[in-house]
Amino acid sequence: MEPKSTIVRLDNRGLSPPEPMMRILGALETLDTDGVLIAQMDREPIFLFAELHDRGYRYTCDPDGSGGYVLEVTRQ
Amino acid sequence: MADSLYANAVIGDASLRNDPRGSEFAIALALAFYLAGCTLLVTTGPTLGALHAFAAFIVLTAVGALNQLLPVLTHAPNARAGSISALALAFAFGFSLLIAGFYGAPTFAPAAVVLATSAIVWVVWSLFRLARGESERRTRMLLAVALAAFLTAVGIGAGMAGQLAGFAEVSLALSIAPIHAMLAIGGFAGILVITISYRFVPMFAIAHAEKYGHWAPAWTAVLGVIVAAASLTGSTIGARLGLASVVVALITLGAQHLTTIASRLRARLDVSLQYGRVAWTFAAGAALTAFAATWITELFPSVIALALLGWLSITILGYAYKVVGFLTWQGAKARMPAARLPALGSAVDLPMAYGALALLTAGALATAAFMPFAPQIAQIGYDLYALGGMTAVVSIARLAALYLFASEEGRGTEIDHRATR
Numbered sequence: 242m243e244p245k246s247t248i249v250r251l252d253n254r255g256l257s258p259p260e261p262m263m264r265i266l267g268a269l270e271t272l273d274t275d276g277v278l279i280a281q282m283d284r285e286p287i288f289l290f291a292e293l294h295d296r297g298y299r300y301t302c303d304p305d306g307s308g309g310y311v312l313e314v315t316r317q
Numbered sequence: 318m319a320d321s322l323y324a325n326a327v328i329g330d331a332s333l334r335n336d337p338r339g340s341e342f343a344i345a346l347a348l349a350f351y352l353a354g355c356t357l358l359v360t361t362g363p364t365l366g367a368l369h370a371f372a373a374f375i376v377l378t379a380v381g382a383l384n385q386l387l388p389v390l391t392h393a394p395n396a397r398a399g400s401i402s403a404l405a406l407a408f409a410f411g412f413s414l415l416i417a418g419f420y421g422a423p424t425f426a427p428a429a430v431v432l433a434t435s436a437i438v439w440v441v442w443s444l445f446r447l448a449r450g451e452s453e454r455r456t457r458m459l460l461a462v463a464l465a466a467f468l469t470a471v472g473i474g475a476g477m478a479g480q481l482a483g484f485a486e487v488s489l490a491l492s493i494a495p496i497h498a499m500l501a502i503g504g505f506a507g508i509l510v511i512t513i514s515y516r517f518v519p520m521f522a523i524a525h526a527e528k529y530g531h532w533a534p535a536w537t538a539v540l541g542v543i544v545a546a547a548s549l550t551g552s553t554i555g556a557r558l559g560l561a562s563v564v565v566a567l568i569t570l571g572a573q574h575l576t577t578i579a580s581r582l583r584a585r586l587d588v589s590l591q592y593g594r595v596a597w598t599f600a601a602g603a604a605l606t607a608f609a610a611t612w613i614t615e616l617f618p619s620v621i622a623l624a625l626l627g628w629l630s631i632t633i634l635g636y637a638y639k640v641v642g643f644l645t646w647q648g649a650k651a652r653m654p655a656a657r658l659p660a661l662g663s664a665v666d667l668p669m670a671y672g673a674l675a676l677l678t679a680g681a682l683a684t685a686a687f688m689p690f691a692p693q694i695a696q697i698g699y700d701l702y703a704l705g706g707m708t709a710v711v712s713i714a715r716l717a718a719l720y721l722f723a724s725e726e727g728r729g730t731e732i733d734h735r736a737t738r
Contacts, residue, residue, distance in 0.1 A: 291662020
């Protein structure tokens, strides 16, 4: 049985830029190799995507159905 | 569907809905005036007509930018896209009449009426929106100061236009021109750029906003502009004290921005902040030159060149890469929610953008250096600057076109961010 990967959850709703992006990048610093970061966002963090790509992360960002977005980040 | 997706085109809380189409229209008009300013600079030199084309660029950018930013920064109420577009058109018409007047057309009087009316409507409306804001008290206060300076500058300018139209002695218009310039450039555009930079720099750099809570330099700049404007035609000591305050404020602000950038989490400095670093150097240079000009009056044209062509225009063009990309990307997503769009991080043509920055820098420096002491070779500066300005606008337009004309099966899908899934 494989060990469960760590899931880090962030609620970035209601925060002003650049706090959501800073919280995500800060949390990724301590994320396990097989960990997953899931962040609730007010908007699609389009300026974060290139940063994640450059740092070697994979991600998805989809509407959460209530006007916000859910960002999921893992290591490549 | 489109409206709900457009509504997400905000830099902040999703509950702060704003329609960016009015802002897009105002910024497009602003860039058209910037191109006109560059063309006039090359073909007719640094005339008052060319100067006011650049002024129109700044005012129209401010109309678009404030419409987009007010709800986000201050939780102030939103404006309808049609209202902003109508206001932008009125300003564009007024500035066109004013510029035509400087080239000999009998249009000073209608220009004064249209610009004064537009300014009153915009300032009163914006102050009303600011007053209803729920947060960012210091941002709102600084923006209110900038708007008050704008209204005063336009009031003086309208009076000057009336004099140029033959309603009074032209010599009176010339005597108050320095106050008009100080309020327009320092009080309105300068304070506006300073205020917006307080939010944009940490946002673009991804750096902590807490380190950015030092507002004293901004208020020192406000105080300096007020003292300098009040003293320019009367007290040399007062003008020097005011301008010295502005010098200290701008150097401190530049140092704050550099400290913020040094603490950034973003791996690579983006194009907007690269432009910003150059612009802040021009800001300090403009303030220092203004201070020196209280002794060497021939330097006043250099102050205008450093402030208008260097500091303000380069800052605005730099921020435009980010803002225009953001707005048009959101517009494309609104039209085609499932489209795989080119990633914003790789959408700017960097060689073109940095080539433009190099030309703008060289052109503004050459203009400032040659205009007062070697006007016979100052054309080199105008040409370099205009080439840089046109290249920058083409670069920004190319970025916008990438998203405005994107299709579901368009080019660039291979670099869509979703491809990294």
